[in-house]
Amino acid sequence: MPENNVNSKISPIVSIADVYQAFGKNRVIKGISLDVAKGEVICLIGPSGSGKSTLLRCINGLIPIDAGSIKVKDMEVHDPKLDKLELRKMVGMVFQQYNLFPHKTALENIMMAPIHVLKQDAKEIKERAYDLMKKVRLEGKEDEYPGELSGGQQQRVAIARSLAMNPEVMLFDEVTAALDPETVKEVLITIRDLAEEGMTCLLVTHEMGFAKELADHMYFTENGVIVEHGPPKEFFESPKDPRTQEFLGQIL
Amino acid sequence: MFKRKIKKFKIPLNPKHELAVLLSSRSSLDPAPLKDQKGRQPILARLRKVHLVWLISIFSVSAFAAEVTGGVDQPSLIKTIFLWTPFLLKGFGFNLLISFISMAIGTLLGAVLGVFQISLFLPVRLSSKILTQFFRNSPWLVLLFYCMFMLPFEITIGGFIIPFPDWIKAVIGLSLPVMANVSEIIRGAINSIPSGQWESAESLAFTRRQQIWLIILPQCYKRMLPPWMNLYSILTMATVLASIVGVEEVMSLAGQVLAADGRPELLVPIYSFVLAWFFIYCYPIAKLTLRLEKKYALKT
Numbered sequence: 001m002p003e004n005n006v007n008s009k010i011s012p013i014v015s016i017a018d019v020y021q022a023f024g025k026n027r028v029i030k031g032i033s034l035d036v037a038k039g040e041v042i043c044l045i046g047p048s049g050s051g052k053s054t055l056l057r058c059i060n061g062l063i064p065i066d067a068g069s070i071k072v073k074d075m076e077v078h079d080p081k082l083d084k085l086e087l088r089k090m091v092g093m094v095f096q097q098y099n100l101f102p103h104k105t106a107l108e109n110i111m112m113a114p115i116h117v118l119k120q121d122a123k124e125i126k127e128r129a130y131d132l133m134k135k136v137r138l139e140g141k142e143d144e145y146p147g148e149l150s151g152g153q154q155q156r157v158a159i160a161r162s163l164a165m166n167p168e169v170m171l172f173d174e175v176t177a178a179l180d181p182e183t184v185k186e187v188l189i190t191i192r193d194l195a196e197e198g199m200t201c202l203l204v205t206h207e208m209g210f211a212k213e214l215a216d217h218m219y220f221t222e223n224g225v226i227v228e229h230g231p232p233k234e235f236f237e238s239p240k241d242p243r244t245q246e247f248l249g250q251i252l
Numbered sequence: 253m254f255k256r257k258i259k260k261f262k263i264p265l266n267p268k269h270e271l272a273v274l275l276s277s278r279s280s281l282d283p284a285p286l287k288d289q290k291g292r293q294p295i296l297a298r299l300r301k302v303h304l305v306w307l308i309s310i311f312s313v314s315a316f317a318a319e320v321t322g323g324v325d326q327p328s329l330i331k332t333i334f335l336w337t338p339f340l341l342k343g344f345g346f347n348l349l350i351s352f353i354s355m356a357i358g359t360l361l362g363a364v365l366g367v368f369q370i371s372l373f374l375p376v377r378l379s380s381k382i383l384t385q386f387f388r389n390s391p392w393l394v395l396l397f398y399c400m401f402m403l404p405f406e407i408t409i410g411g412f413i414i415p416f417p418d419w420i421k422a423v424i425g426l427s428l429p430v431m432a433n434v435s436e437i438i439r440g441a442i443n444s445i446p447s448g449q450w451e452s453a454e455s456l457a458f459t460r461r462q463q464i465w466l467i468i469l470p471q472c473y474k475r476m477l478p479p480w481m482n483l484y485s486i487l488t489m490a491t492v493l494a495s496i497v498g499v500e501e502v503m504s505l506a507g508q509v510l511a512a513d514g515r516p517e518l519l520v521p522i523y524s525f526v527l528a529w530f531f532i533y534c535y536p537i538a539k540l541t542l543r544l545e546k547k548y549a550l551k552t
Contacts, residue, residue, distance in 0.1 A: 057451075060455055062451060062454060062455060084457075085457045085459070088454070088455055088456065088457035089457050091455075092455070093452075093455040095448055095451065095452060097446070097448045099446075099448035099449055099451065099452035100452075101449065101452075101453075101467055101471075102471060103470050103471050112456075112466065113456040113457060113458065116458065116462055116466060117456065117457045117458060117462075158452075161456070162455075162456070165456065165457065
């Protein structure tokens with residue numbers, strides 16, 4: 001099993017080692033290892049069904065793994081004794097379908113978790129929520145319900161909602177896949193801002209141009225294994241594995 | 253040919269919904285007029301205005317017949333009915349009281365049972381499922397009889413004697429199926445919430461309890477209201493079952509009126525008179541339910 005230590009600095013913030021996962025008989029992840037250093041941006045690409053989204057969900061414990069280990073900072077994610085809430089405070093996740101709470105306004109969506117989970121002071125949270133709305137360039141939309149916002153706007157609220165927990169790692173699961181082409185850009189700009197601020201990001205994406213520009217390291221997965229990985233320049237310009245070549249040929 | 257065309261129609265359902273009894277007879281996506289409903293009537297038919305027309309015609313025909321067959325020496329039919337109205341209304345009020353209390357008890361218990369049905373703890377989930385299915389699939393009358401004969405007429409707790417009159421037993425008997433149906437309404441509504449809502453709530457570090465109370469259930473209320481109201485009107489109409497087990501509600505009083513007057517020709521007019529009250533009470537509820545269903549169907 002090759003170790004993917006090319007990019008890992010002294011102590012990785014996310015460390016995935018030889019992970020296996022299956023839904024019943026359907027084996028989704030068949031031995032994936034990768035390390036993510038603090039502040040790094042990792043992009044996972046690959047055909048659908050190759051286990052990318054599942055891997056992200058394993059990192060914050062939404063899906064249990066069958067073998068291997070996933071470590072976030074010093075927490076062993078699939079240790080049954082682990083306080084999952086502590087893990088999820090540290091790892092934020094944004095979904096393809098936004099999944100905003102439709103019965104709450106944009107601002108309330110952002111404030112809910114800090115109020116009920118972190119139990120912080122409401123006034124302070126409100127200020128922070130306004131700041132976050134500004135950060136995702138949605139000033140003035142605070143009191144609108146998700147149903148009144150466009151897809152891109154909803155997705156940015158979802159990013160702000162996740163950021164309100166002050167996570168150290170952000171997981172993005174095909175966050176632009178459900179969006180209109182015009183609104184994809186505004187979401188990508190938000191993610192780029194975040195990455196430039198030094199947030200550790202793991203992205204599953206089909207936006208190759210974006211990945212090329214932003215990623216520190218690319219991973220190509222197929223059939224539950226990492227077929228090829230490397231810095232974006234090499235990865236896109238001279239892919240070695242024929243499967244990567246074929247996939248990139250189809251997409252680019 | 254027309255009929256065959258209609259049969260092809262399927263009521264668009266969320267496959268996760270399993271509220272067979274409580275479905276609307278008209279789907280919100282289908283603006284077809286009411287008369288096109290043949291062939292896809294659900295188990296429960298909704299009250300319609302045309303029912304009132306039938307009622308009135310039955311009432312007038314039978315009243316006329318009673319007028320003709322009745323002797324000259326007897327007071328007129330309208331007068332007789334008018335005389336008995338306060339007496340009958342008292343019984344009807346009792347029906348409504350039974351329906352209110354049964355609905356309240358059934359809703360409270362059903363809410364607990366419904367949430368238990370999605371418990372992560374297998375024994376709780378399983379037992380609440382069995383309980384729900386048992387009471388949902390038993391005839392209401394049988395449950396009523398059970399309560400009548402299984403419950404004692406009084407309970408003694410530490411020297412205090414708490415009487416258990418028949419009508420309270422009837423309330424308990426009726427609240428059991430209501431409980432089971434409410435439980436299913438809640439389970440169905442919870443299942444109709446997209447799984448992404450659970451996922452995002454979980455990834456925001458909400459506890460399971462917070463996920464249910466802060467995120468999932470608040471989205472369910474709107475979806476639950478129409479079937480819940482529908483259930484209430486079914487319950488109201490079912491309260492007359494209590495007459496069979498001897499509770500003095502409107503049906504048994506109507507029977508007493510007939511017995512007292514000894515005029516068999518009054519039978520149809522009096523019963524249609526009582527029927528009309530139920531119609532007048534339940535029809536607006538059915539109408540409002542439909543309107544709410546349409547309104548909520550537009551947004552999700």
